[in-house]
Amino acid sequence: MYEQHNVSAMTDIPAIVGDFANYLGFDVDLGTPTTPIVAVPESDALPFKLTASASTLQWQVETPLLFPQVTSKAVLTSPKLSGAPNIPAPTKIHLFGDMTPRPYLAVVVEYTPNLFRHLYLGSMEKLGNYSGGEIIGANGGPINSSGSSLDWRDQAAVKTLFQGASSLYVAGDSGGVNIVHGDVATPWKQFRAPTSNIGPFDDFTDVMALGGFGDSINDGYVPRARSPFASVNIFAPINIYIAKPVIADTSFIPVGRVPGIRHVNMQDLPVAAMIEVSNEKWHCFPALSRRAETSMPVGTNNWRQYETSNWFGYAYREGPA
Numbered sequence: 001m002y003e004q005h006n007v008s009a010m011t012d013i014p015a016i017v018g019d020f021a022n023y024l025g026f027d028v029d030l031g032t033p034t035t036p037i038v039a040v041p042e043s044d045a046l047p048f049k050l051t052a053s054a055s056t057l058q059w060q061v062e063t064p065l066l067f068p069q070v071t072s073k074a075v076l077t078s079p080k081l082s083g084a085p086n087i088p089a090p091t092k093i094h095l096f097g098d099m100t101p102r103p104y105l106a107v108v109v110e111y112t113p114n115l116f117r118h119l120y121l122g123s124m125e126k127l128g129n130y131s132g133g134e135i136i137g138a139n140g141g142p143i144n145s146s147g148s149s150l151d152w153r154d155q156a157a158v159k160t161l162f163q164g165a166s167s168l169y170v171a172g173d174s175g176g177v178n179i180v181h182g183d184v185a186t187p188w189k190q191f192r193a194p195t196s197n198i199g200p201f202d203d204f205t206d207v208m209a210l211g212g213f214g215d216s217i218n219d220g221y222v223p224r225a226r227s228p229f230a231s232v233n234i235f236a237p238i239n240i241y242i243a244k245p246v247i248a249d250t251s252f253i254p255v256g257r258v259p260g261i262r263h264v265n266m267q268d269l270p271v272a273a274m275i276e277v278s279n280e281k282w283h284c285f286p287a288l289s290r291r292a293e294t295s296m297p298v299g300t301n302n303w304r305q306y307e308t309s310n311w312f313g314y315a316y317r318e319g320p321a
């Protein structure tokens with residue numbers, strides 16, 4: 001399902017998302033409409049509260065004291081640009097959700113016709129017989145820095161959805177996935193890696209997960225997904241891996257893929273392109289902003305003159321065409 005809503009402030013968004021999730025069939029508590037509590041419609045699913053400030057949206061487990069195993073939130077941060085307004089207000093949100101192939105709820109926040117942020121809640125398409133599977137993620141834009149420019153792939157400056165190899169956020173704001181299994185000592189896995197360049201392998205711990213763009217494992221599919229001669233663009237699944245430390249090394253265990261969302265190469269696609277695949281509709285948005293540039297020059301206040309995510313973006317499943 002797909003809906004589009006005009007908004008004028010971040011604080012407009014939670015109530016709209018709560019109503020959308022309720023309509024889809026999620027378990028939703030709308031007792032306080034501005035802070036809806038949402039859970040995938042499965043027994044013992046973790047409940048997450050959506051909250052907003054003037055420049056952020058975040059999923060956080062409801063009543064953290066009752067769920068101490070959930071050690072991270074998913075925090076979306078608005079752009080910071082040189083010039084006024086430094087932090088633009090959102091103008092529109094795009095909502096995607098369904099119960100198949102697994103429950104998912106995605107929020108794409110639009111600030112201008114080519115400036116975006118992303119927030120996600122869902123349940124994994126599982127590989128293996130674990131229980132749980134709840135997953136949350138969000139992205140933020142470049143940090144303010146006195147350097148002359150930042151590469152959009154700078155893992156210390158930008159975080160993509162479900163990315164482990166980023167130091168932009170503290171571990172507690174990095175998003176995560178719930179993997180409950182007898183062989184898993186710590187069920188809640190944060191989207192983190194030991195350092196901003198993903199190594200060394202023997203530094204990984206059992207609280208870490210990865211799979212977003214910038215983590216290397218799925219990255220190669222994105223540039224190869226462009227196929228102009230066939231007039232198609234291939235959507236790349238977001239495969240999630242958890243770290244399992246072994247002596248002086250790490251094993252990476254695949255736990256499935258994230259439903260309703262794919263990585264997409266947008267070099268030949270306009271912003272907000274809609275693509276029909278068989279009997280399904282998919283909508284494509286840049287991770288930050290679709291531009292040919294790969295670097296973001298500094299402006300006043302050490303903020304960026306503009307944002308770019310080059311040709312990298314996300315495709316969201318609307319449902320049957």
